[in-house]
Amino acid sequence: MARGGQGLARVAVVVRAGAAPLWWCGVFAAGVGVLVPGLTGRRIGVLAGAALFIVAVAVVAWRGRRRITGLGHGAARAGKHDVLQDRAVTVRTWRRGHRWWLLLAFVAALGSSFVVPAAAGLLLAGWGTGLRLKAAWLGRRERADEALLWVRVDWLDRRGGRPAGKAVKAYRSTGIAAGDAAPGGSRRRTAALV
Structure with missing residues (x-):
């Protein structure tokens, strides 16, 4: 970077990047898992999966909030030589870096359906939902503070x-208007030209 500038990615976009792939992998794995009776039977598998879904949503949505809040309070203003990374680049980079973990989690969720149907798939879906909720919480903080958070x-x-x-x-x-992502990491909606 020229003159000491840094490449910066939106914190909310990084948090949100894994939500969709985890959700869809989990839903698909759970759907396939329901078709397999498994060792425990479908009813026990789905009930265990529902419990795992709720626990995953709660843990993922709350984990790291204190650290994010602390880092947010001490955030320095970005300099004029800092480069703000586009939302699409941040999402693509995160997903490329985690593609093997996502594939492994999906295969493991499918494989576990032969023991406890749908449970691991619902766990993955809960993880994705928790990430989405954490990004939404971060978006509310950014709107309240009127400042977007970025990480090197x-x-x-x-x-x-x-x-x-x-x-x-x-x-x-x-x-609040910097970058191409809205508070919370979603795509910024542009007003229609009249």
Whole structure:
């Protein structure tokens, strides 16, 4: 980067990047799992899966909030030489870096259906839902503070790309209109031209 600037990715976009693939892998694996009677039977598998879904949503949605809040309070303003990464690039980078883990989780969820039908698939779907809820919470914080949170891209390359991981030392912030993603990491809706 020229003159000491850093590449920055939106924290909410990184959090949200895994939500859709985990959800769809989980739903598909659970759907296939329901077709297999398994060792425990479908009813027990679906009930166990529902419990795992609820636990996964709660744990994933709440995990890391304190660290994100602490890093957000100490966020310095992004400099004029910092480069804000596009939403699509951040999502693509995260998904490429985690594609083998996603595939392994999907295969494991399918394989476990022969023991406990649908349970592991619903666990994956709960994980994806928890990530979506965490991104929504982060979006509400960003709107309330009128500041978007960003993390250095080189810090995301370490330890699995977690935006609140140990490798992340601090966040940067910008105004609410910066970048191409809305608060919470979703696509920014542009007003129709009249």
